[in-house]
Amino acid sequence: MTDIPELFGSLVFNDEVMKERLDLNIYNSLHDTIEEGRPLDITVANSVAAAMKNWAIEKGATHFTHWFQPMTGITAEKHDSFISPTKNGGVIMEFSGKELIKGESDASSFPSGGLRATFEARGYTAWDPTSYAFIKGTSLYIPTVFCSWGGEALDKKTPLLRSMERLCTESLRILKLFGNTSVKRVIATVGAEQEYFLIDREMYDKRKDLIFTGRTLFGAKPPKGQSVEHHYYGAIKPRIAAFMNELDKELWKLGVLAKTKHNEAAPAQHELAPIFTIVNTATDHNQLIMETMKTVADRHGLVCLLHEKPFEGMNGSGKHINWSLSTDKGENLFAPGDSPESNAQFLLFLCAVISAVDEYQDVLRASVASAGNDNRLGSSEAPPAIVSIFLGDELTDILDALEKKETYGGKEKSEVEIGVDILPHFTKDVSDRNRTSPFAFTGNKWEFRMPGSSLSIAGPSTVINTIVAEELSIIASELEKAEDFNYSLGHIIRRAIRRHRRIIFNGDGYSDEWKTEAKKRGLTDNASAVDALPAFVNDKNIALFTKHRIYSEKEVHSRLDILLGTYTDTVLIEAQTMLEMVRKDIYPSVTKYLKELCETVKLAENYTAMLKSEKDMISMYSCGADSIYEGACELETKINTLKSISDAYGRAEFTANSILPTMKKLRIVADSLEAHCPKNLWPYPDYGDILFNF
Ligand code: ADP
Ligand code: MG
Numbered sequence: 001m002t003d004i005p006e007l008f009g010s011l012v013f014n015d016e017v018m019k020e021r022l023d024l025n026i027y028n029s030l031h032d033t034i035e036e037g038r039p040l041d042i043t044v045a046n047s048v049a050a051a052m053k054n055w056a057i058e059k060g061a062t063h064f065t066h067w068f069q070p071m072t073g074i075t076a077e078k079h080d081s082f083i084s085p086t087k088n089g090g091v092i093m094e095f096s097g098k099e100l101i102k103g104e105s106d107a108s109s110f111p112s113g114g115l116r117a118t119f120e121a122r123g124y125t126a127w128d129p130t131s132y133a134f135i136k137g138t139s140l141y142i143p144t145v146f147c148s149w150g151g152e153a154l155d156k157k158t159p160l161l162r163s164m165e166r167l168c169t170e171s172l173r174i175l176k177l178f179g180n181t182s183v184k185r186v187i188a189t190v191g192a193e194q195e196y197f198l199i200d201r202e203m204y205d206k207r208k209d210l211i212f213t214g215r216t217l218f219g220a221k222p223p224k225g226q227s228v229e230h231h232y233y234g235a236i237k238p239r240i241a242a243f244m245n246e247l248d249k250e251l252w253k254l255g256v257l258a259k260t261k262h263n264e265a266a267p268a269q270h271e272l273a274p275i276f277t278i279v280n281t282a283t284d285h286n287q288l289i290m291e292t293m294k295t296v297a298d299r300h301g302l303v304c305l306l307h308e309k310p311f312e313g314m315n316g317s318g319k320h321i322n323w324s325l326s327t328d329k330g331e332n333l334f335a336p337g338d339s340p341e342s343n344a345q346f347l348l349f350l351c352a353v354i355s356a357v358d359e360y361q362d363v364l365r366a367s368v369a370s371a372g373n374d375n376r377l378g379s380s381e382a383p384p385a386i387v388s389i390f391l392g393d394e395l396t397d398i399l400d401a402l403e404k405k406e407t408y409g410g411k412e413k414s415e416v417e418i419g420v421d422i423l424p425h426f427t428k429d430v431s432d433r434n435r436t437s438p439f440a441f442t443g444n445k446w447e448f449r450m451p452g453s454s455l456s457i458a459g460p461s462t463v464i465n466t467i468v469a470e471e472l473s474i475i476a477s478e479l480e481k482a483e484d485f486n487y488s489l490g491h492i493i494r495r496a497i498r499r500h501r502r503i504i505f506n507g508d509g510y511s512d513e514w515k516t517e518a519k520k521r522g523l524t525d526n527a528s529a530v531d532a533l534p535a536f537v538n539d540k541n542i543a544l545f546t547k548h549r550i551y552s553e554k555e556v557h558s559r560l561d562i563l564l565g566t567y568t569d570t571v572l573i574e575a576q577t578m579l580e581m582v583r584k585d586i587y588p589s590v591t592k593y594l595k596e597l598c599e600t601v602k603l604a605e606n607y608t609a610m611l612k613s614e615k616d617m618i619s620m621y622s623c624g625a626d627s628i629y630e631g632a633c634e635l636e637t638k639i640n641t642l643k644s645i646s647d648a649y650g651r652a653e654f655t656a657n658s659i660l661p662t663m664k665k666l667r668i669v670a671d672s673l674e675a676h677c678p679k680n681l682w683p684y685p686d687y688g689d690i691l692f693n694f
Contacts, residue, residue, distance in 0.1 A: 002249070009255035011059065011135040013052055021051040034129050035185075045097030052133055053082060053095035056140040063139040064095060066103040066125040068146040069156040069456060070110040071562045075287050076146075078105065079139050100142060101127045111565065113558030115152045123148050128157060131284050134254050143284055152555055156458035159550050160280055163465035164188060166548045170472035171325060171333070177479050178345050185328040188465050189445075191276030192286045192457050193260075195317035196293055197268050197305040198240060200693060203685045204303040208585075212577045213570075214307035214454075215375070218586070218667055220675040221313050222688040226266045234263045240270065243300045247272070250292050256285045265381065266315040267691040276322060276445075279465070283458045286319070290454070308452035309375035311687060316376035317453030323464055324445035325349065335444040336423040344419040344489060347402075351496035352475060353446060354389060356467035357439055358503035360544065361387040362524045362535035364439075365450070367463040369529035369563070371570035373452035378527060380510050383438035383449045385532070386518045386525045388505040390437030395426055396506060403497040418490045436509030466550050529567050530656040534649070536560045564648040571655045575639055575663055582632045585683035586670055590625045593681050594618060617676070624673045631666035638662055 009016075018027055026047045033040045056064070063079040070076050084094040103125040110123070123146060131143035146155035153159055164187065171186035204210050209217040236244065244261050251258040257275035264271050272293075274285060290306055297304035309316035325333040336346045357364060365387050368377075376382045391399070401416050416423070428443045440447045451460050475492055482488035502521040507514060518525060526532035535541060537560050545551040551559065597618045604611045638659050645651045674682055 004252060007249065008252045011253045012255035013055060013133040013140075014255060015132075017055060018048075018051075021055060023047060030129065040101060040127075040129060042097050042101075045101050047097070049095045049097045049100040052100065052140060053093065056135055057082070057093060059135050061135050061138050061140045064099070065139050065141055066105070066127075066144040067141040068125050068144045069283075069287065069458060070146055070154060071113070071156065071559070072111060073454060073456070073566075075291070076110065077139075077141070078103075095140075103144065105146070110146075110154060111562045112148065112154055113561035113565075115148055115150075115154065115554065115558045123154055128161065128280070130161075130278075131280060132255065136254070152552065152558075156456050156462075157280065157283065159555075160283060160458045160462045160465075162550050163462045163469065163548070164279060166469040166550070167325070167465040167472075170469045170476060173476035173480070174345070174348065174472055175327070177476065177485070178341065183327040183329060183331075186333070187326055187328070188279040188461065189276045189324050189326045189332075190279040190282040190457065190461060191274060191322040191445075192282055193271055193273040193320040193322070194286065194289055194293075195264055195269060195271045195319065195453050197266070197307075197310050197317065198243065198270060198297060198302050199268055199305065199690050201298075201301050201303050203690045203693070207684050207690075208581055209574075209577055210303075210305070210310070213574045214305060215310045215372070215574075216312070216687075216690075217574055217578050217663070218581065218670050218674065218684070219312060219687045220671045222686065222691065224688070224692065226314050236261075236263060236270075239300065239302075243296060243302060244270075244272075246299070247292060247296045250296060251289060254285075254288055254292070256288055258289070264315065264317075266311070269315060269317065276324070279323075279457075279461050283456065283461065286457050306454040308370075308372035308454060309379075311691065312375075313687075314691070315381040316379065318376065318382060318449060319451045319453050319455060319457065321448040321451055321457055321460055321464075322442070322445050323448060323461070332444055334441075334446070336425055338422065340419050340422055343421070343423045346423065347418060347493050348475065348489065349472075350395075350441075351493050351500075352468055352471040354500050354503060355496045356464075356471040357387060357389055358500035359471070360463070360467040360541070361503065362526070362532070362538070363541045363544070364448075364460070364463055364467070365524060365526055366532045366535040367460040368450040368452060368455060369526075369532040369567075370452060370455065371529060371567045371574075372454060373450075374527075374529050376452060377450060383436060384509050384514065384525075385450075385527050386509075386515070386523050387438050387450070387503070388509065388518065388523065389503050390440035390506055391504055392426065392441065393506060394424065395441065396504060398423065399497050399504075403494050403501075405494070418493055419486055437505070438509070462550060466544065466548055469548060470544055528656055530564075530649075530652045533560060533563050533567070533652075536563075561648045564652040568642075568648075568651045568655045571659060571663075572639065572642065575635055575659050578663055578666060579632055579635055579639070582628050582666065582670065586673070587625065587628055587632070589677065589681050589683050590621060590628065590673055593677055594621050594625065596681075597621065620676070621673065624669055627669040628666060628673070631662065631669060635659070635662050635666060 018030065026044050029041065029044045030048060032038050063081045065077040065079045067075055067077050082093040082095050083091040086092055105123050105125055125144035125146050128143050128145050133140055133142045135141065145158045147158060148154055167188055168186045172183065175183050207216065209215065248258045257277065258272060259275045260273040262271055272289060276282065293304040333349050337343055365385065377385045398416055402418060426443045435449060438450045448460060448464065451457065478492060479485065479488055502523065505514065536556055542553055542556055545556055546553055597614050601611050601614050642651060642654055642659065645654055
């Protein structure tokens with residue numbers, strides 16, 4: 001049995017290691033940088049770098065890399081060794097403060113959405129000292145942000161860090177109004193639950209669609225679906241358990257607080273949830289979780305699928321962002337307190353979130369939009385594409401009572417009074433277990449359930465931080481000017497409930513009635529990524545982002561371009577993979593089976609037998625062969641048409657409205673041919689083989 005406390009964080013250059021290895025002055029000065037965002041002095045950086053290098057070498061590292069999160073889906077790294085030549089032909093191991101704080105990087109191969117002309121292709125990475133360095137393999141990883149020389153953000157972490165600052169500042173203004181002046185920082189805390197599939201590598205290797213796109217593009221429904229499987233929370237099979245155990249250990253070494261693991265609803269689907277932490281660390285950790293899942297799976301002869309919908313007809317995978325606010329004293333601002341005063345504060349923060357989510361529902365929806373997530377949102381297992389808030393009956397009743405007080409001005413006595421009554425502690429409502437709500441209050445935190453499983457949590461977290469900061473700043477400005485604090489407080493809370501009540505929905509988000517009802521309420525319903533993404537650049541949202549200096553106008557536009565481009569590229573790769581699968585494998589298999597059937601009929605004619613079933617199959621199969629042949633031709637024509645469209649939005653729109661429907665049509669025919677084909681003739685392992693073979 002390994003000693004887990006000793007194992008935990010053993011590969012992280014964390015506070016404990018810093019304290020142990022750095023001079024007290026250096027340590028304090030680094031701490032100031034981390035706590036107060038002060039610039040890092042080069043002499044301090046040199047000392048930190050030297051300590052880091054010695055520590056890393058003791059742990060077996062030979063290289064270092066700046067580690068960053070460009071606008072691609074994954075993290076980026078470029079490894080340099082510590083070696084430096086000596087005069088006598090040998091080497092010494094070196095690592096300078098300069099190398100620690102700033103790295104130059106050829107940015108031209110990373111998406112920039114036109115932010116960087118090629119003649120100024122260089123970008124730079126800069127150490128984010130709020131995120132600990134760590135060791136993976138034989139390299140020291142230094143978490144960094146990634147910017148152009150002009151200072152524009154080319155990554156996902158920079159805007160996130162900016163949004164954390166804003167949220168902190170605005171939250172402090174509110175706390176101060178409540179007389180709380182000892183709090184120095186307010187941080188957004190996040191726990192991201194990660195869903196994933198594990199399948200056998202042998203099966204995976206036989207499917208081009210999984211290899212090229214991460215999801216199956218064809219596949220007839222297996223006889224046994226997930227409805228009767230009872231996989232959710234089921235006993236974990238030994239092979240999976242071995243994977244999970246190793247995964248936990250690897251993550252613990254990296255300081256990731258891996259905590260909960262269980263089977264999910266679909267066969268072969270699982271979940272891992274870490275204990276929540278500050279949002280930028282949670283973002284890094286979620287990337288590490290995804291990467292580690294893949295490498296550990298590989299060691300077990302498995303493949304980890306992080307796609308939002310690897311198998312049609314089965315549950316897709318999401319990533320729930322549990323989000324809350326905490327003071328540096330550890331007080332959770334979304335936990336109702338034990339005094340009337342702290343409850344008034346709780347209600348104010350609650351109303352800020354309700355207002356933010358209603359006011360900015362379009363950009364919140366846009367923050368989770370991707371080609372992969374389009375396969376999941378709005379299906380009967382994931383939240384709908386309409387943003388709404390679940391509060392639970394108890395809290396909704398309380399808000400109702402509060403609001404009525406003003407509406408009916410004394411005629412009807414309210415049940416609760418702001419700043420007088422103590423609120424009950426809310427437990428996670430049982431009805432909330434259905435998970436149909438995109439944004440749920442779960443007792444002392446919020447759970448945003450729209451993000452897809454492969455998405456970095458940086459984007460949606462940045463948006464949540466920013467929209468809440470915006471509402472808090474409006475409230476703070478109003479309250480700071482108020483003559484009668486308590487009166488204004490009550491007024492603001494009641495007004496928020498009245499104005500934004502439409503976003504609260506405690507019912508079944510999967511139902512058709514909700515879609516109709518949501519429309520009546522005027523809520524945004526952007527079913528696809530292409531409909532959702534342009535919200536980033538509408539006037540209101542540009543004003544929001546620029547006001548809080550999260551993105552410049554140029555940066556928002558560039559990001560939209562990148563996201564639209566990624567959308568088109570993703571579907572295009574799927575379309576091309578489909579073409580290849582149909583032409584190289586499926587069509588030949590279909591004609592082979594046709595040939596067998598024809599030969600059987602021909603042979604049988606010698607005996608003048610009728611062979612009705614074979615003849616039926618022949619006509620069905622030859623029809624099907626024609627259909628997939630024509631479908632493939634149609635798809636190819638459309639892929640060629642796409643080449644003639646140049647603007648990012650036009651391309652994405654054509655992809656969504658013309659290419660995707662053709663792919664769907666093609667799949668339906670191919671799947672029905674698969675369902676009628678002898679197993680040995682179908683070129684790929686089927687859903688049954690892949691999902692039920694453990
Ligand atoms: P469920 O599956 O019921 O939603 P889990 O236990 O799987 O719940 O996940 C809940 C997640 O919420 C965990 O990552 C947990 O650490 C996180 N969480 C709990 N409290 C907070 C908080 N105050 N802020 C952010 N995340 C939190
Ligand atoms: Mg969970």
